[in-house]
Amino acid sequence: MRVRPALLASTVVLSASLLAGCGVSDAAFEPGVAAQVGDRSVSLASVDDAVGATCTALQANPQSLATGYSGAQLRQIVLAQLVLRQLGDELARENGLDADRLYSQAETTARNNLTAVPDDVADAALPVFAGGAYINLVIDQVVTATLGTSANQQVRQAAGQQVLANVEKQVGVETNPLFAPLDFTVQSGSGPRADLSVAVSPIAEAADAASPAADQVQALPANQRCTAPTS
Helix, strand or coil: CCCHHHHHHHHHCCCCCCCCCCCCCCCCCEEEEEEEEEEEEEEHHHHHHHHHHHHHHHHHHHHHHHHCEEEHHHHHHHHHHHHHHHHHHHHHHHCCCCCCHHHHHHHHHHCCCCCCHHHHHHHHHHHHHHHHHHHHHHHHHHHHHCCCCCCCCCHHHHHHHHHHHHHHHHHCCCEECCCCCCCCCCCCCCCCHHHHHHCHHHHHHHCCCCCCHHHHHHHHHCHEEEEECCC
């Protein structure tokens, strides 16, 4: 199975801004809501359902895990991908694009990369591995409609980042304080953790950071991290 790191942490969509934000949201959240994307929501249940399967899929190709993820990091990645699906839907709608066709294309590519895990695991992980690819397809069509096909990659990428920033600003993304705020318009940085999730030990506090060191991730209990399986 090929699960490229780009599926989770690169391209116009995710770059280093995955955990970035400008402050803990003060929005009031209904129980069970992980993020509010305009008038649509991402449920906590959908995040929880996808986390375990995403880790299993990554573990099927240990190279994709690098030093591994803490549980908090992986949950944040999963939430980001689910939010990107909804932003992609909005962007497609605004530009008269066939969202179902584009998502199906992204889903097919993602599923082809998840052949080393059981079908039920692939089904649960699919929204995570398809989310970023889907919005990239949408953005690519929007950029092409504006710039044509002759613009170089650097120009297209800058234009794509602006398209994503615009739709995020227009729609509005608010995250439950259990998560760090999501902001796809910045390139680096990390959002503060909320008071609801204060770390309870020095190890947990370190691993709760946006980019904990490898030894800090490894020091977490097995059920609080996603790391390459030991041989």
